[in-house]
Amino acid sequence: AKLLNVRLDTLQRKMVRAGMNDEASYDHILTAEWASLIAMEFGINPVVDDEAAFDIYPPAPAADSSTLPARPPVVTIMGHVDHGKTTLLDTLRSASVAKGEAGGITQHIGAFSVPVPGPDDDPKSERFITFLDTPGHAAFSAMRARGAGVTDIIVLVVAADDGIMPQTREVLELVKKEPDVGLVVAINKIDKAGADISKVEKALFAEGVQFESFGGDIPSVHVSGLTGQGLPQLVETISLIAELQDLRAERTGMVQGYVIESKIQKGLGAVATVLVSRGELTPGTHLIAGTAPGKVRLLTSPSGGPVKSVSPGTAAVVSGWKELPKAGDEVLSGSESEIKRAVANRLRKIEIETSLQDVEAINLVRREERERKEAEEEKDREETEKTVEKKDEKKGVEDYYQRGPGVGDVSESDVMRAKAAEGMVVAFSVKIPRPIEAMAASQGVQFLKSSVIYHLMDQVKERVIGLLPIKV
Ligand code: GDP
Numbered sequence: 027a028k029l030l031n032v033r034l035d036t037l038q039r040k041m042v043r044a045g046m047n048d049e050a051s052y053d054h055i056l057t058a059e060w061a062s063l064i065a066m067e068f069g070i071n072p073v074v075d076d077e078a079a080f081d082i083y084p085p086a087p088a089a090d091s092s093t094l095p096a097r098p099p100v101v102t103i104m105g106h107v108d109h110g111k112t113t114l115l116d117t118l119r120s121a122s123v124a125k126g127e128a129g130g131i132t133q134h135i136g137a138f139s140v141p142v143p144g145p146d147d148d149p150k151s152e153r154f155i156t157f158l159d160t161p162g163h164a165a166f167s168a169m170r171a172r173g174a175g176v177t178d179i180i181v182l183v184v185a186a187d188d189g190i191m192p193q194t195r196e197v198l199e200l201v202k203k204e205p206d207v208g209l210v211v212a213i214n215k216i217d218k219a220g221a222d223i224s225k226v227e228k229a230l231f232a233e234g235v236q237f238e239s240f241g242g243d244i245p246s247v248h249v250s251g252l253t254g255q256g257l258p259q260l261v262e263t264i265s266l267i268a269e270l271q272d273l274r275a276e277r278t279g280m281v282q283g284y285v286i287e288s289k290i291q292k293g294l295g296a297v298a299t300v301l302v303s304r305g306e307l308t309p310g311t312h313l314i315a316g317t318a319p320g321k322v323r324l325l326t327s328p329s330g331g332p333v334k335s336v337s338p339g340t341a342a343v344v345s346g347w348k349e350l351p352k353a354g355d356e357v358l359s360g361s362e363s364e365i366k367r368a369v370a371n372r373l374r375k376i377e378i379e380t381s382l383q384d385v386e387a388i389n390l391v392r393r394e395e396r397e398r399k400e401a402e403e404e405k406d407r408e409e410t411e412k413t414v415e416k417k418d419e420k421k422g423v424e425d426y427y428q429r430g431p432g433v434g435d436v437s438e439s440d441v442m443r444a445k446a447a448e449g450m451v452v453a454f455s456v457k458i459p460r461p462i463e464a465m466a467a468s469q470g471v472q473f474l475k476s477s478v479i480y481h482l483m484d485q486v487k488e489r490v491i492g493l494l495p496i497k498v
Contacts, residue, residue, distance in 0.1 A: 082358045098340060102181070104183070110183055113251035182201075189229055276338070298343070309322045320346045326342060436453050
């Protein structure tokens with residue numbers, strides 16, 4: 027009220043009229059939205075400080091992607107516990123080490139790429155498949171929750187000696203909800219005695235899996251993660267599906283990607299495995315992931331070697347973060363100053379959201395307190411009424427006229443007494459405060475009000491006449 031330079035009751039009346047009933051109480055903390063609305067009611071234009079609200083957003087997808095460069099598919103391996111996901115990934119990962127690379131030991135970084143042998147007529151055209159190397163469901167859910175569909179193909183692993191289990195069904199349910207994600211079924215552990223491939227396939231078919239061999243379009247590959255049997259066929263099948271999906275992405279312009287894993291590493295500080303989805307990530311690039319800013323210092327492959335650049339559909343470990351980004355965070359590039367402003371804005375947003383939650387909690391407590399008080403008052407009032415009613419079985423005009431005269435502004439007790447006597451308040455040359463007026467209205471108590479005594483007398487006379495019996 028002070029800021030708007032109006033009286034408090036004027037402000038409150040405006041607020042109630044604008045539909046802010048709870049908000050119009052004395053002790054309610056207003057949100058910026060409500061405050062702006064009221065300010066506008068008083069003809070003041072609130073200024074939103076949107077310069078500070080600068081943020082970085084991913085570019086819109088290309089209208090025509092058919093001319094963009096191809097990218098490797100991103101594959102997630104899922105399935106029931108103990109059906110062989112880890113073993114399968116380990117075997118595939120060891121195939122990811124390029125021949126001749128020093129050491130040949132691959133580290134777990136959350137993603138790795140496996141080369142796919144090129145077609146016979148062009149054996150040199152090497153392509154890749156990128157496997158997400160994090161516990162399938164967790165990674166997939168984290169990405170989905172943040173709105174990122176990074177997985178192109180799901181490999182559902184089903185142990186040939188065990189068959190359909192609860193998590194197998196979960197994956198099938200999940201695939202149903204993701205029509206753009208391709209599915210390959212890998213019947214695993216075929217080396218094991220007791221493996222019954224056709225039994226498992228029939229059971230899956232009964233669950234609605236339309237296998238190619240039964241006239242559908244879902245491939246089934248028979249593998250052993252342990253012996254490596256069938257893995258070339260698995261890689262080939264994935265690669266065929268990816269070809270049909272025609273996966274392409276910009277290699278120029280802004281970088282967009284997702285944090286697969288992150289940790290603090292001795293000597294390097296905060297590091298994060300980033301899966302690039304568009305653009306080319308190179309050392310020196312300024313990045314933002316959530317509220318963590320960074321400038322790419324080193325890019326490292328799973329075999330620990332430095333990488334010059336990371337293209338869409340592949341991942342590398344990025345060092346140079348000022349803070350630790352979270353798994354699932356979207357990574358975007360920008361200029362140093364853009365990143366700085368975006369971080370400030372995101373931190374401020376979080377702060378505002380947190381304090382808004384606090385405000386809501388405070389307002390709730392206050393409202394409950396008020397309602398409790400009102401209920402108590404209402405009870406008191408009802409009891410007073412009962413007592414008064416007992417005393418005044420017979421009421422004359424005098425009663426109406428005489429009860430409780432006082433001086434000063436009309437008070438709550440004047441209204442209450444008028445109510446108890448089923449009368450009205452006669453206010454001569456005094457003010458009726460707004461809250462009292464509102465209270466009287468809710469109690470059904472009327473006022474006769476004037477600062478000219480004759481007018482008041484006329485009004486009283488009229489009322490008294492109204493009370494007289496009609497002459498027949
Ligand atoms: P996950 O829980 O799905 O990651 O399953 P694991 O990869 O940890 O495998 C569970 C158990 O099955 C381990 O003891 C593996 O050695 C074994 N296993 C996994 N794949 C195969 C396979 O192809 N053949 C055989 N015989 N055993 C396997």
